Amino acid sequence: MPLSSMRIGTIIHNIELNPGQGGKLVRAAGTNAKILKEPTSQYCLIQLPSGVKKLIDSRCRATVGTVSNPTHGDRKLRKAGHSRWLGRRPVVRGVAMNPVDHPHGGGEGKSKSSGGWGKGSRTPWGKPTKGGFKTGPLKRKK
Structure with missing residues (x-):
């Protein structure tokens, strides 16, 4: 119509x-x-x-009207393979990697990568991920 x-x-x-x-x-x-x-x-x-x-x-x-099957996205995926069939790749945590692959990688056993020791949360390319990271030029102190 x-x-x-x-x-x-x-x-x-x-x-x-x-x-x-x-x-x-x-x-x-x-x-x-x-x-x-x-x-x-x-x-x-x-x-x-x-x-x-x-x-x-x-x-x-x-x-x-509305397109039918509104519950299409609510389908429960029963195993990891179902995600793979849909073309979704697994996401590996940085702490599970080796130091050569990620700034959070390596260490003997579990170790925190933020807090008092170590470096804060970072991207695989070493940039800080959490709030307040300044990307532009810093102001000169008077």
Whole structure:
């Protein structure tokens, strides 16, 4: 149905960017967009799931309602292999590495890398990770 024939507040999905191009926006499971401004002129104001407001040609078509399967992201992964099947790689902690691989690596047994001894929390490239780290030039003391 064209956006020009919809009212304010209508929940829509599968929105075209250009008339006749086919749906491009809001197609993921459980998502929807909302019409914010009456499409009286050539353009219609739509709020996307990200919160971004976008002007779209009123001749573009969209489907009324929400995409089905809203619980798609709530699926429980039963083992590490399920994450791997989805293309997610494991995250290895710095303290589990060798000193050559990470500033937190090495040491006999467990040792804290922050606190009274050792260096604070760092990235693999040695930059401090926690608050207050100044990146710009420091002010000259008077």
